[in-house]
């Protein structure tokens with residue numbers, strides 16, 4: 541371990557091009573820690589590693605601490621007769637334990653799906669898709685349902701969120717587990733929703749050059765991951781791509797005001813990027829661009845996806861970069877910057893089959909190197925190398 545570290549330090553000062561083997565070492569380290577859930581010891585270890593690596597590359601680092609309330613699933617299940625299905629509490633769901641009659645609702649649980657159904661005091665089961673989880677829960681709650689079970693529209697499981705405090709307890713179950721529930725309307729079931737509220741203590745990691753007073757461009761990505769997933773592609777890939785870019789840009793005079801920020805709490809609702817934007821309004825006002833890297837280690841689609849500011853996208857097109865325009869897609873850390881008026885670019889290869897799964901263990905340093913090449917080109921154009 542120690543010897544490897546010294547090798548990394550030496551390389552950090554010498555190489556100017558993106559080194560896939562160095563990125564691979566970073567990836568292995570971060571994925572090896574396990575799921576980097578915001579506020580967990582694993583996330584703290586990841587933050588320390590990023591700061592230490594950035595310092596070794598010649599940057600000054602600081603942590604931006606913040607906290608927020610989130611719900612945590614301590615274990616949820618749905619039992620019918622002899623069988624017990626694993627369930628996942630929706631983030632923001634009230635917790636509790638309930639015994640009631642199961643009522644299948646056809647379709648996705650929209651208003652029209654409840655025609656001629658009596659769900660008063662019952663636990664409803666609906667399919668995922670079409671409308672947000674919160675809207676499904678509102679429809680069920682408005683008709684007196686006790687709780688809601690959402691069956692995933694794929695065989696595996698999914699961790700969803702209400703995005704707010706939900707009106708009734710809600711869980712998801714895997715598609716392969718839940719499909720059979722629709723034939724068991726009228727049976728008594730027992731639903732346990734192990735949802736508890738807790739405070740998460742989170743930290744962004746900020747790296748800048750000692751001689752830079754304010755950021756001209758922020759390059760970043762979230763380093764936290766969801767519970768149960770080691771987050772290789774989501775988002776050790778973006779984290780490491782930014783880190784390796786930091787190493788390669790350290791000695792470029794034109795890149796002095798490129799700051800690197802690794803965001804925490806993204807998976808719980810973009811907490812890190814929102815806190816950065818709120819805490820540093822003057823820096824944010826002065827930004828010429830914010831570049832967000834999220835899921836850039838797996839070729840999940842035919843070409844690199846880039847979305848965001850039309851002028852920056854046009855600049856990429858003029859430069860001959862091949863990419864899919866993914867439009868103004870939200871849902872990641874560029875969003876709070878865009879809302880604050882900063883021209884953003886969102887780099888994203890697309891959702892891969894291991895997304896938010898325990899199997900998210902692999903990212904390809906070559907894909908990351910390719911992505912980094914495009915980021916570097918944008919930076920050179922913006923900062924007028």
Ligand SMILES: [Zn+2]
Pocket residue numbers: 762774775806834835872
């Ligand atoms: Zn992500």
